[in-house]
Amino acid sequence: MFSKACEYGIRASIFIATKSSKGIRVGIKDVAKEIDSPEPFTAKIMQILTKNGIIHSAKGVGGGFEVSPEASKSIKLIQIVDAIDGNKIYSGCGIGLKECSEEHPCPVHHEFKKIRGLLLEMLTKTTLEQLATDVKSGDFFLKTLNINE
Numbered sequence: 001m002f003s004k005a006c007e008y009g010i011r012a013s014i015f016i017a018t019k020s021s022k023g024i025r026v027g028i029k030d031v032a033k034e035i036d037s038p039e040p041f042t043a044k045i046m047q048i049l050t051k052n053g054i055i056h057s058a059k060g061v062g063g064g065f066e067v068s069p070e071a072s073k074s075i076k077l078i079q080i081v082d083a084i085d086g087n088k089i090y091s092g093c094g095i096g097l098k099e100c101s102e103e104h105p106c107p108v109h110h111e112f113k114k115i116r117g118l119l120l121e122m123l124t125k126t127t128l129e130q131l132a133t134d135v136k137s138g139d140f141f142l143k144t145l146n147i148n149e
Contacts, residue, residue: 001119006084009045011035011142013080016055016065017072017132025064036143045084052083054128072132078123090120 002010015034019026026034032042046065049055054075055065067075081089093100094112102109134140 001089002081003085005041005045005048006081008035008037008042009049009084010077010080012037012042012045013049013054013067013075013128014131014135015142017067017128018135020066020072021069021132021136025058025062025066027064031065034142048083049080052079054080054083067128069129072129073127075128076124077126077128077131078120080128081123090116 012031012035015031016026028039028043028046031037031046032039035042037045046055046057050057050065055067056071057063057065093106094108094115095106097106100106100109106112131140135142
């Protein structure tokens with residue numbers, strides 16, 4: 001449903017928020033490793049998140065990425081999605097048709113409209129702080145467990 005860049009952006013933002021809540025800034029290598037993303041791709045995503053005011057970047061010794069606890073409370077998941085993927089996920093056709101509307105619906109239009117509504121509600125209500133707290137609790141994870149490790 002989300003682009004790969006958006007998935008990585010959400011995971012990166014959550015990871016950075018969890019570290020920032022402990023007063024720790026993280027570098028690009030740490031972010032890329034934690035979210036299982038190639039470093040150059042992660043760097044591009046971080047540029048987008050920084051440009052959109054979701055993540056703060058500090059340069060130099062002791063620098064890295066962070067998000068203040070205050071910002072974490074107000075940043076909604078929808079802001080991350082909009083910054084990376086735009087708003088097409090809330091209005092696009094469920095099967096990718098260019099023309100799909102109430103007057104000219106695709107076969108999944110009405111059911112997909114309900115799903116989009118629920119998704120929009122979740123993205124609008126969920127804060128970065130909530131997601132970071134969930135991960136810090138140990139009950140939720142940012143990467144798949146490798147059973148061979």
